[in-house]
Amino acid sequence: MxxxxxxxxxxxxxxxxxxxxxxxxxxxxxxxxxxxxxxxxxxxxxxxxxxxxxxxxxxxxxxxxxxxxxxxxxxxxxxxxxxxxxxxxxxxxxxxxxxxxxxxxxxxxxxxxxxxxxxxxxxxxxxxxxxxxxxxxxxxxxxxxxxxxxxxxLPIAYLTAWHMLTTRAQLKAGEDILILGAGGSVGSAGLQIAKLVGARIFATASTDKKLSHAKEYGADFTINYINVDFSEVILELTNGRGVDVVLEHVGEATWEQSISSLAKNGRLVSCGVTTGNIGKINIRKMYQKQLTLMGSALGTQTELRTLVHLAEQNKLIxxxxxxxxxxxxxxxxxxxxxxxxxxxxxxxx
Ligand SMILES: [Zn+2]
CATH class of the missing domain: 3.90.180.10 (Medium-chain alcohol dehydrogenases, catalytic domain)
Structure with missing residues (x-):
């Protein structure tokens, strides 16, 4: 057949x-x-x-x-x-x-x-x-x-973002999170999950149209990353503190800015390297600020079942x-x- x-x-x-x-x-x-x-x-x-x-x-x-x-x-x-x-x-x-x-x-x-x-x-x-x-x-x-x-x-994008934010970075209500590329599938999924958790959301994207969508879906602050160092904007918006969590999937092009955006005890969680595999880090700043860098790879079927449950209740559309x-x-x-x-x-x- x-x-x-x-x-x-x-x-x-x-x-x-x-x-x-x-x-x-x-x-x-x-x-x-x-x-x-x-x-x-x-x-x-x-x-x-x-x-x-x-x-x-x-x-x-x-x-x-x-x-x-x-x-x-x-x-x-x-x-x-x-x-x-x-x-x-x-x-x-x-x-x-x-x-x-x-x-x-x-x-x-x-x-x-x-x-x-x-x-x-x-x-x-x-x-x-x-x-x-x-x-x-x-x-x-x-x-x-x-x-x-x-x-x-739900499976690839939402499961990836869910595993990154809840299981790996353990994002909590009231924390600040920076989501890179909020228009992409992991970025937009991360945006909704961070909103559901109750975090304050800073989102980057490359066009004003995507940034206005990001606002619609719950971003508190949006940054057009073209021609700016977004870490400087983050520090300005957070009175020099930085964010608790960065959702990173861009890789080489944003790595250093992502790390510079972290607050003390901040966690960077990465699931992708669309712009290249290699990133530099200032080790002294890393230990002085007690930063955590973590990888994240898709997620488990148990986590996917949780997402289905949330979608069935319309808590996550x-x-x-x-x-x-x-x-x-x-x-x-x-x-x-x-x-x-x-x-x-x-x-x-
Ligand atoms: Zn096995």
Whole structure:
């Protein structure tokens, strides 16, 4: 049996994404088949399409086109194995990570650190398709009142931001936080989560339009980072104190300014390096101010379930920039590449 999908046989620019007939997935034991109702697009998809070596390897090994898409919500239409907690017709969100489940990290509850974990749509075929298969244990049931689009927005961006701010940096009510690139998907998710926690939010973005959106979603102060040292603005706005937490995902270009923005006992939490891997630090200032620098890698299924719970209660309503038909995946990629979106872009088969 075949299905419609956006798939590619070699990596490259958006024109490699072809809407085509491909084989429908066949289930192994303990897997489910899901009819995709919404798949959110992530910047990772663009890297995967362009040049990520894992994708190149998969294309070479399988000789089959690759299907992107890690953020998937839909309906279960087939189940293999015995899974009494799941029923055909269930509305589900798929947790994007497939951890090994047996290594010390998995056993300690840090499945996000598992060395052999796979990501849906990356090492496996994903949700830019009519149907996708996944391990049954990745299914998270969602209530009827949570839309597939809103559910699909949660996994990568919101889970990353949630793990960064609540689990790693332990952001508290009343603290000050600086969120870099508040228009991007992790930035805008971080903005909403920081608001939910009750922090005072300083947000940067590159255009006045994005800054006004950031204000709408709860930023207390906004900074256009073009042509300014944002750390100077932060120090001015906080009477020289700095912020308690910086949400950093830019890397080399902002690293030193991000550290200079921290207050005493400040925490910098990083999940990305879009501008480069290497950053300098003044070690003396670091220990004198008792700074903490921490990394953060996606999050766990338990945390994703918490986010689903918040979304089901409308305490967290994901920001959706636009919804496009699956055929328009190239347009969705262009939207993200040009950084014109504020919030998630979702594809509907
Ligand atoms: Zn593992």
């Amino acid at each position: 075949t299905m419609k999908a956006i798939a590619f046989t070699e990596q490259g620019e958006v024109d490699v994404l072809k809407y085509q007939e491909v084989e429908q997935p066949t289930l192994a034991t303990d897997e489910i088949l899901v009819k995709v109702q919404s798949c959110a697009v992530n910047y990772l998809d663009i890297h995967a399409r362009r040049n990520r070596p894992e994708i190149k390897q998969k294309l070479e090994e399988t000789g089959k086109p690759h299907i992107l898409g890690s953020d998937i919500a839909g309906e279960i239409i087939d189940i293999s194995g015995t899974h009494p907690q799941l029923t055909i017709g269930d509305r589900v969100l798929l947790a994007p990570c497939i951890p090994c489940g047996v290594c010390p990290d998995c056993n300690n509850g840090y499945e996000n650190l598992c060395d052999t974990q796979q990501l849906l749509g990356f090492q496996t075929d994903g949700g830019y398709a009519e149907f996708v298969k996944a391990p049954a244990k990745n299914a998270i049931r969602i209530v009827d009142t949570l839309s597939f689009v809103n559910a699909s927005a 994901p920001i959706i920039d636009r919804i496009l038909p699956l055929e328009n995946a190239a347009e969705a990629h262009q939207q993200l590449e040009s950084r014109k979106n504020f919030g998630k872009v979702c594809l509907i088969p």
